Amino acid sequence: MTEQLRYSRHFLLTQWNEDRQQQLAEKKVLLVGLGGVGSAAAPYLVSSGLGYLTLVDFDQVSLSNLPRQLLYQDADLGLDKVQVAQQKLQLLNPACSLQSWSEQVTAESLGCRLAEFDLVLDCTDNLDSRQQLQAACYQQQKPLLSAAAVRLEGQISYFPVSASSPCYCCYSSTLTQQEFSCLDQGVLSPLVGVIGSLTALEAIKILAGLGSELAGKLWCFDALFSQWQQLQIAKKPHCPVCAVSL
Structure with a gap:
């Protein structure tokens, strides 16, 4: 009865039903990057009934984060983002199983740890980290949903497990690190909320x-x-990631 009431607005949708809600409750997501986009996406994932969420970030909360990263407040300054986010997200939905890794990921560090996840969310603001994530996801055959926001521009892309589909590196090989850096380019605060919620x-x-x-x-x-x-x-055809046979 509690679950029926909590998700009652979902169940009013013709495209939704108890089976879909249960399917969501059984899924495991790895969310990498708890900056503007990641900290906006995470609350909706948890509150909507996602069963398992692992948060990854190596950064601490700073004053310049607060205008756009609404999971954090002044009292959190200097604390690890993953610890603060895990505590606050758990309050949104106690039924969601939350874990956190305080680290900067690489293709090597992820390795077989990706095996348990159904979907990887790339919410980083670092081109190298994005490419490392794609390499690991392709190697482990895990779908990747990637999102970014910088300046007054946002983007979202999805890379399912398919040998015939492009990967993130097919697109990003012509980009530079500065194109993804809010530190260098700036970003308007509400934009990350738009991209994060989508x-x-x-x-x-x-x-x-x-x-x-x-x-x-x-x-x-x-x-x-x-x-x-x-x-x-x-x-x-010559992508260093998806042109290589598994």
Whole structure:
């Protein structure tokens, strides 16, 4: 009865039912990056009924985080983001099993640890970390949902497990680290909330079996003009990640 009441607005949807809610409750997600996008996506994942969420970040809460990372307050300054986030998210939904890793991930450090997860969420602001995540996901055959926000621009893309689909590195090989750095380029605070909440929406649809229209595509948002654009990502024949046979 408690679960019925908690998720009653979900059950009013014609596209939703108890089976989808139960399916979501059985899924395990690895969320890497608890900055603006990650800290906006995580509360919706937990409150919507995700069963298991592992949080990954190596950073501490700083004063410049507070305008856009609403999981944190002044009292949290200097504390590890993963510890603060885990405590606050657990209050949102005690039924969600939460874990945290305070570390900077690499393809090597992830290794076989990806095996237990159904979906990986890349919410980092570091190009090298994004490419490392994609390499690990492709090697372990795990779907990757990637999101970013910088300046007045946001983007979301989804890379399912498919030998015929492009990977993140097919798209990112022409990018530079500065293009993803809020430290260098800045970002308007509400933008990360827009991208974070849409990332959570796509993740929930994927995990509950509703699917995603973003497979192999890049969904771009221009916040200045409030315009969306969807681009097809081309699979590169010589990509260092997905052109290699598993």
